[in-house]
Amino acid sequence: MRISGALLIRGMLACVMSALSAWAQNSETQPSTSVQRASEQAPNQAQVAASDVVITIHGLCEQGKQPGADQKSCTTVVTQEAFEKLLNSMNVTNKPLSQETRRNLAETYADYLVLEKTAVEAKLDQTPQFAEIMRWWRLRTLADMYRGGLQARFAQLSAEEVHAYYTERLPSYERIRVERVLVPRAPAKSDDDKEADEKALQMAQAARERLVKGESPALVQKDIYTQLKSDAAPVTNLGNLGRSSFPKDEVDELFSLKPGEVSKVEKEASYVIYKVNTKETLSEESQRDEIAREIVQRKFSDAMRAINESATPEFNDAYLGPHVAPSQSPHVATLHQ
Numbered sequence: 001m002r003i004s005g006a007l008l009i010r011g012m013l014a015c016v017m018s019a020l021s022a023w024a025q026n027s028e029t030q031p032s033t034s035v036q037r038a039s040e041q042a043p044n045q046a047q048v049a050a051s052d053v054v055i056t057i058h059g060l061c062e063q064g065k066q067p068g069a070d071q072k073s074c075t076t077v078v079t080q081e082a083f084e085k086l087l088n089s090m091n092v093t094n095k096p097l098s099q100e101t102r103r104n105l106a107e108t109y110a111d112y113l114v115l116e117k118t119a120v121e122a123k124l125d126q127t128p129q130f131a132e133i134m135r136w137w138r139l140r141t142l143a144d145m146y147r148g149g150l151q152a153r154f155a156q157l158s159a160e161e162v163h164a165y166y167t168e169r170l171p172s173y174e175r176i177r178v179e180r181v182l183v184p185r186a187p188a189k190s191d192d193d194k195e196a197d198e199k200a201l202q203m204a205q206a207a208r209e210r211l212v213k214g215e216s217p218a219l220v221q222k223d224i225y226t227q228l229k230s231d232a233a234p235v236t237n238l239g240n241l242g243r244s245s246f247p248k249d250e251v252d253e254l255f256s257l258k259p260g261e262v263s264k265v266e267k268e269a270s271y272v273i274y275k276v277n278t279k280e281t282l283s284e285e286s287q288r289d290e291i292a293r294e295i296v297q298r299k300f301s302d303a304m305r306a307i308n309e310s311a312t313p314e315f316n317d318a319y320l321g322p323h324v325a326p327s328q329s330p331h332v333a334t335l336h337q
Helices: 005-011 014-026 080-090 099-121 128-154 159-168 191-212 217-227 248-256 288-309
Strands: 053-058 075-079 174-184 237-241 270-281
Touching: 053 080, 053 099, 075 080, 080 099, 128 288, 159 288, 174 191, 174 217, 174 248, 191 217, 191 270, 248 270
Parallel strands: none
Antiparallel strands: 053 075, 174 237, 174 270
């Protein structure tokens, strides 16, 4: 018996959907920026022709036949073309499958093909429970296919769209390489604390003057901690940072500084002084992939929000209990896995 693509789709196999769904949920959650089908081949897969058999099940007979009556009829085979068609139809997230995943799914598929014959003979496919489970999988499959289709459609981005996004958010691609000197401070709850805080501020102001004169931030930081009788002076070089790395009320000042300039004494958990060493703006080309991911994610989120807001479910808390934030999405993903 040769398994055709149509029969594969008819059977579907809940196990295959479960495995693909679980794999997709444990993969990167952000939508892909290009449509990568499950048929992407590893080097050894490229040597297998579409008509070649990739799964052979000896002893699995056509309905009504027994092993031994016709040995050839009691061999079920699945071709590479049929297996890839099944994977591609189920892989609604359009992510490439690893060699290990393919092997696991093939083995699970073979197991279930063997069980299917016995289950059908027991008429389990005619039970109300089977009908309800299939109704659930229909709903989930349609939802997953729609989400996957949205991601694939939104992934088709033009160079103009990427450029416009980059231009509109140009400040977010600015980077400054900074060094930081800090002076620990304590909350001013008592008079003694206020006096200590004032001394810390004076120490910070003196440190700033030294930085303005060109002294090394590392040396200034070391001297401060020596005065505080501590050998654990923090590292001063913070590297190349963007706007999101700094408190909001400090961003405009820091990114207005020129290389070599020093900030005012900033009041954070400690008193802090920054020295800007270099400034740069990341190029559009270097950020193209990240920009594409952000655009696709934004479009996908907007589209899903519009759909979700078009209908509002109401739940009976007395029966279902209060809402609990799900640890994974969808929160019923493992119901029939």
